[in-house]
Amino acid sequence: MDDISTTAPADSATSPAPVAPTAPTAAPAAAADSIVAVDNLVKRYGDVVALDHFNLTIAPGEIFGLLGPNGSGKTTAINCILQLLTFDKGAIRLFGAPMTPTRYDLKRKIGVVPQNVALFDELTVRENIDFFCALYVDDRRERARLVGEAIEFVGLGDYTGFRPRKLSGGLLRRLNIACGIAHKPQLAFFDEPTVAVDPQSRAAILEGIRAMNERGCTVVYTSHYMEEVEEICSRIMIMDRGRAVAVGTNGELKAMVGAGERIMVEVAGLSPAVRERLAALPHVRRVTYSEPELAVQCEQGARNVADVLAVLAAEGCAPGRVYAEPPTLNDVFLEITGKELRD
Amino acid sequence: MATLFVSTLRALVREKALFIWSLIFPLIMATMFMFLFVTIDDMTDYDPVPTGVVADEAWDESPFSGVAAALGEVGDDQLLVLRSFADEEEAREALIAGEVAGVLSVNGEGEPVLAVAPGVKINPTADGDAINRSILESVVATYGRDADLMRAIAEADPRAFADPARLAEAFDGSAVTEEVALTHGAPKQSVRFYYALFAMAALFGAQIAVCAVCWTQPNLSPLGARRALGAIGRTRTLAATLAACWLLSFGCLVVAFLYTRFVVGVDFAGREGWCVVGLAGAALVACALGTALGSLPKIDFGSKTGILTGVVCLLSLFTGLYGEPCMALADTVARDFPLLSSLNPAKAICDVFYSLYYYDGLDVFAGNMVVLGAFAVALFALSALFMRRQRYASL
Ligand SMILES: Nc1ncnc2c1ncn2[C@@H]1O[C@H](COP(=O)(O)OP(=O)(O)OP(=O)(O)O)[C@@H](O)[C@H]1O
Numbered sequence A: 001m002d003d004i005s006t007t008a009p010a011d012s013a014t015s016p017a018p019v020a021p022t023a024p025t026a027a028p029a030a031a032a033d034s035i036v037a038v039d040n041l042v043k044r045y046g047d048v049v050a051l052d053h054f055n056l057t058i059a060p061g062e063i064f065g066l067l068g069p070n071g072s073g074k075t076t077a078i079n080c081i082l083q084l085l086t087f088d089k090g091a092i093r094l095f096g097a098p099m100t101p102t103r104y105d106l107k108r109k110i111g112v113v114p115q116n117v118a119l120f121d122e123l124t125v126r127e128n129i130d131f132f133c134a135l136y137v138d139d140r141r142e143r144a145r146l147v148g149e150a151i152e153f154v155g156l157g158d159y160t161g162f163r164p165r166k167l168s169g170g171l172l173r174r175l176n177i178a179c180g181i182a183h184k185p186q187l188a189f190f191d192e193p194t195v196a197v198d199p200q201s202r203a204a205i206l207e208g209i210r211a212m213n214e215r216g217c218t219v220v221y222t223s224h225y226m227e228e229v230e231e232i233c234s235r236i237m238i239m240d241r242g243r244a245v246a247v248g249t250n251g252e253l254k255a256m257v258g259a260g261e262r263i264m265v266e267v268a269g270l271s272p273a274v275r276e277r278l279a280a281l282p283h284v285r286r287v288t289y290s291e292p293e294l295a296v297q298c299e300q301g302a303r304n305v306a307d308v309l310a311v312l313a314a315e316g317c318a319p320g321r322v323y324a325e326p327p328t329l330n331d332v333f334l335e336i337t338g339k340e341l342r343d
Numbered sequence B: 001m002a003t004l005f006v007s008t009l010r011a012l013v014r015e016k017a018l019f020i021w022s023l024i025f026p027l028i029m030a031t032m033f034m035f036l037f038v039t040i041d042d043m044t045d046y047d048p049v050p051t052g053v054v055a056d057e058a059w060d061e062s063p064f065s066g067v068a069a070a071l072g073e074v075g076d077d078q079l080l081v082l083r084s085f086a087d088e089e090e091a092r093e094a095l096i097a098g099e100v101a102g103v104l105s106v107n108g109e110g111e112p113v114l115a116v117a118p119g120v121k122i123n124p125t126a127d128g129d130a131i132n133r134s135i136l137e138s139v140v141a142t143y144g145r146d147a148d149l150m151r152a153i154a155e156a157d158p159r160a161f162a163d164p165a166r167l168a169e170a171f172d173g174s175a176v177t178e179e180v181a182l183t184h185g186a187p188k189q190s191v192r193f194y195y196a197l198f199a200m201a202a203l204f205g206a207q208i209a210v211c212a213v214c215w216t217q218p219n220l221s222p223l224g225a226r227r228a229l230g231a232i233g234r235t236r237t238l239a240a241t242l243a244a245c246w247l248l249s250f251g252c253l254v255v256a257f258l259y260t261r262f263v264v265g266v267d268f269a270g271r272e273g274w275c276v277v278g279l280a281g282a283a284l285v286a287c288a289l290g291t292a293l294g295s296l297p298k299i300d301f302g303s304k305t306g307i308l309t310g311v312v313c314l315l316s317l318f319t320g321l322y323g324e325p326c327m328a329l330a331d332t333v334a335r336d337f338p339l340l341s342s343l344n345p346a347k348a349i350c351d352v353f354y355s356l357y358y359y360d361g362l363d364v365f366a367g368n369m370v371v372l373g374a375f376a377v378a379l380f381a382l383s384a385l386f387m388r389r390q391r392y393a394s395l
């Protein structure tokens, strides 16, 4: 087995082609040289089908986003990939090899930041990170260095002697992250790592993930915060009820559903007739009104705002604030599944 | 692996709740026993009882006078200090004055009679009086029984009197001093209670393993699930974890033992070293019990602790931990239901100590240690059934 476990993947000549993040338009990796390949995975919990013929291919160097609402199967997918859960059907290959629970050589190259914080309550911040790092790295001195770097990475320098109980929710999450990545994995799974983390720390964490990725680490990132996923992921899979409903880059996904901007207008006492006229406009997909907020979802087009305002003027409505929002992944999700990603 | 061991040990040591049962409990109980057993042990370490004798004709003619004289002979095992009175009147005065604990006489039928005066103090301690009285009562009762036995033998098999060995056999167990000669140390009643206490403390130590095993199993804790994703195999994880558990259980027992030996001052017949070996075995059984209980799926740590407490208290009932009636129950169960008794790990731990205390050789001790080993193996095997899984249907 190669020695990548104890060196930064980027330094390792033996690691499977650590490359720069794929360009936004890169095509999905062919299964052959992919770092994660999931084929037709079916996972049931009793009657609940958590994963329904789920396919996933991730190329080395990607930051791959799994985006989906609660219960869509993100955590289940990760736990199946990592062989923690049994599954009913399907095949899983990591680093090109079939994954099994005892492939410690593969596990050594993988980092996991679980959704449920998993730490020793009675060990300090530093001792916890050292413990988890020791699951992958035997050499003590090497580990001391890695642990120091991980502490710096998550900015817990002032808390090294604290027990987890004494950390705030956000600091605890950061510790959870440090424990998952201290050994400098080549492939890292982050399962909703930023829950309860404040905006500054969140920005720092996302920045850190990007930095890891630039050093050659492939990242699988799950979240139901679409902004995060849009911000850092080179490719995104949108999941719903255990199925991949769409995969592509941010731009590809939006283009796929042809979503344009959403025009928001503050206007009082809008009659149903006016709403019908708006809905009849050529580029308008959907009109929703909850007094006094009018939302008009458009397809991509140059004259959308002008058209909407013209209709309102013709009907004698006096609009207040008017603004347009660019399309989001929520719109994509809405378009595909007919429901909001966020409640 | 070393890091795994050290980290586990460190985390366990800091889990203070674990020490309530494994350490604090035996220390408190040992201290309580120390005060409780002062009197019981005094009974075995008795001073000879000042006894009045009505030395009339009936007394001189009765064989009982010979028995009393033998018990009153000056020596290590002197039971009575005899003081002769010419008649009952004189003796009664001495009794009421508190000069003697009781007065022995022989009535018209040649039977020994004991007269005591309740409420009169002779000894500085009130209990001393009671004990003296019961010694006298037992002297009279034992004589009565032996005399009956003699009569029975005389009727059934008169030639038996010609054979001292057969006579000794017939009277085996009736003499107070005989038991002493058979044992390795000079036995104290209370020592049994400390052994039962060690057994209980050891089994309570199983809680340590219950806790640590929970940290290793994906189906028992998020921590266990996380650890299963690391590059260290399950067997190595468990080996390091159980080693840490064993060391900690053992450490607690040794502390309790040292406290019992040097602070409480219990005598272990000079075999302290072997006792510590016995404790090591007890800690192993505790570890195995904790692993088996800890590995049960779908039961949370709190419930497992509850189950453990219940089981240990029940098992300890049959080691006689809770007092004399219980000791009698333990003996009865051991005699009448040997199989049931032999399935009790608490009893097995007690037996290890008994074997050190009551036997000269170490054979029985070695045998009992093998029994402890068998318990551990059986319990570990049981745990393996639950811990073999590598992947789970759900977490
Ligand atoms: N242990 C379990 N037993 C039964 N059903 C489960 C179990 N774990 C998850 N499920 C079900 O499987 C589906 C997928 O759950 P999963 O936890 O993978 O979703 P998720 O996308 O990670 O959600 P979240 O965003 O809330 O973390 C859900 O319908 C959930 O109810």
Ligand SMILES: [Mg+2]
Pocket (backbone or CB within 6 Å): A074, A075, A076, A115, A191
């Ligand atoms: Mg989840």
